[in-house]
Amino acid sequence: MLSSGLTIGAEKLKKTAKTTKTSILLVEDEKDQRALIKAILEAESYQVTEVETAEDAIEKLRVDNFEIVISDWKLPGLNGDELLAEIRENHPQTGFILITAHSDASHAISIIRAGADDYLPKPFDRASLLFTVSKLVYTRQIENENKELKTQSKHRNKLLDMIGNSSAMNRLFLRIEKTAPTNATILITGESGTGKELAARAIHQLSSRKEKLFLPVNCAAIPESLAESELFGAEKGAYTGSNKNRVGKLEAASEGTIFLDEIGELPLILQSKLLRFLQEGTITRVGSNQEISLDVRVVTATNRDLLEEVKQGNFREDLFYRLNVIPVTIPPLRNRQDDLLPLIKHFITIFTEEHGVGEKQLSSAALKYLLAYSWPGNVRQLRNSIERLVLLSYEDVISLQDVEELELHQRGSNKDYVLPSQGISWESHEKDCLLQALSHCNNNRTQAAKLLGLSYKAFLYRLEKHNIN
Ligand SMILES: Nc1ncnc2c1ncn2[C@@H]1O[C@H](COP(=O)(O)OP(=O)(O)OP(=O)(O)O)[C@@H](O)[C@H]1O
Ligand SMILES: [Mg+2]
Incomplete structure (x- = not known):
């Protein structure tokens, strides 16, 4: 069992080393020995640079990056221990394997204490050389991944002004970071108050457009009759009384980002005009035939189910797909x-x-x-x-x-209930509701919580408050 486990381990290590093309600096004064080690390592696709002395190695390390140094202990000038000290001082990230003729444990311990990652007692064969090297490559890779994860998770508690520690928000941060620098159209969905506008601002801030305008436009707030000229602009005389050219929001956001909030409210006729802009990159002002080319990033948001709106015929399907190139969904806080x-x-x-x-x-x-x-x-x-x-x-x-005193109400909780004009005792009413819900649900707390429109935690909190077991 043990030996097959080791074989699998060695195979895995070998694979890791092969795919990463590790750069190795080999320090060995004996010519034949050096050529042999180099040949063995190169046959396994390592990149090997050879030097004869520790002094040459220090020189090389100054100009080039090496992931691993393999050094003989006995060298003409500085010895392997001294080279190790220099490397730990100036190149703490570099892996170090010492080749030593002393195979006794105390020397091995002192080498490891001094900061070597491993040692190879002489004489060694091809297999143990390769195993020692690939083991170090593998552990370094894991260490690097861990470091990356740590810095990521530190960073992930926050993305610009967005706070979030949940795995859902972490995924969202990653998606925003990845897609913000592109020009892709992003559709942000989520209930009211989940942070859709904040996410849109983060996308703008993390893009190369950040020095230009971020222009939020609430599509629900523009009267339908004015919406076209608001968004696309109007030529002088297009309307009675319009005696100046009017620049639309899209033009105003030129080179920046336009955030079309509540996009589900955009009148159908403007939906086709927006689609045209997204496909051709051009707009025409109301009352004009002249096409204007524009470079504007479009980010949209909605708290409606847009696909449902598509099914109902209220929203153009082709526009939906064009807007939804990158979907970003912000889950409700609960x-x-x-x-x-x-x-x-x-x-x-x-x-x-x-x-x-x-x-x-x-x-x-x-x-x-x-x-x-x-x-x-x-x-x-x-x-x-x-x-x-x-x-x-x-x-x-x-x-x-x-x-x-904030009187936090559950959503919809006061819709179906009529407060008696003489009032109630809140505490006993609450207790009564809890007991009835439990009895309706055969004491199943999860179901009882749902019946009361409470989160499970909120439900338990109230059970505890009323001492209900
Ligand atoms: N993750 C967050 N971290 C810090 N503040 C947040 C976060 N999410 C939302 N907020 C704050 O909550 C408020 C509501 O956010 P925002 O306006 O972006 O929500 P919205 O989804 O656009 O809501 P609506 O659909 O009602 O327009 C803002 O003051 C915003 O700064
Ligand atoms: Mg909003």
């Missing part, structure tokens, strides 16, 4: 629990600074409540709530009572 704490901390920091109030902290009960809430209004609602808490709490510590 589905990214890991973002809550960093967002809460972030908003407390920015609002205490902005309003010049002293440091604020959340009591653990207050925090628990905020973490358990489902935030139907997403990040916008969270942001507004934290701003209010920062401004309205009297103490340095924001209490549960402060949070309760």
Whole structure:
């Protein structure tokens, strides 16, 4: 078992080494020995540079990058130990294998302590040379990948102004970083308040257009009769009373990015004009036949299900596909629990600074409540709530009572319920609802939470509050 395991390991190591074309600096004063080692390594596709002395090696390392140095211990001038010290001092990333005639353990330990990655006792055969080298290549590769992951995950807590720690946001950050520098059309979807505009700004900021204009246009806010001239401009005299040429938003955003928000609201007739711009790169102003070429990046957003709009005949299918070249979906906040704490901390920091109030902290009960809430209004609602808490709490510590005063409602919870004119006792009403939901669902808590429109955490929080087991 053991030997087959080792064989697989060696094969894997060999493959790794072969595909990466590792550059090796070989330091060996004996000509025949040097030629032999070089030949063995080159036969395995390593790139080998040879030198005779440690002094030559130091010189070479100054001008070229080597991933690994393999050095004999006994050399004419500086010996292998001294070369190792120099390398650890000036090239800490370089791998180091020492070839030594002393095969005793204490020397091996002292070499490793001095910073060598491995050692090869003389005499060695081809297989052990290759195994030692490929093992080092492999571990270095893993180390590099780990380092990359670490810097990535540090970086991923934030992308410009976007805070997010959840795996969904990490994936989103990666997608934005990858596609922002291109000219691809991006369609951002997500519920209201999830951060669609923030994502569009990040895309612009991370593109080569960042010095130019980022122009947000809310398609739902333009009256239909004016929409065409707003977006595409109008020639003098195109309308009664228009005595000047009018530059449209697309022209105004020239060389920059236009962010067409609520794109689902764009009237059908303008949808074909936008499609034409996306396909041909040209527009015509209202009242003109002259085509104007424009270079504008188009980023759009919607909180509607655009495909459904396509099915309903409200949105052009060809335009949908043209806009949706890169889809970016921002999940609702309730589905990214890991973002809550960093967002809460972030908003407390920015609002205490902005309003010049002293440091604020959340009591653990207050925090628990905020973490358990489902935030139907997403990040916008969270942001507004934290701003209010920062401004309205009297103490340095924001209490549960402060949070309760926000009167955070679940989405739709007060639609079907008519409050009796004499009022109710909220606490006993809440307890009653919890018990009834549990009884309806045979004590299945997940289902009972759903029945009440609560997140599972929010439900458990309330069970605990009312001491219901
Ligand atoms: N990940 C985030 N990090 C920090 N702030 C955020 C984040 N997401 C959203 N916000 C903030 O929440 C608020 C709402 O975000 P934004 O306006 O981008 O949402 P939206 O999806 O465009 O909403 P709507 O559909 O209602 O237009 C903004 O103040 C924004 O700065
Ligand atoms: Mg928006």
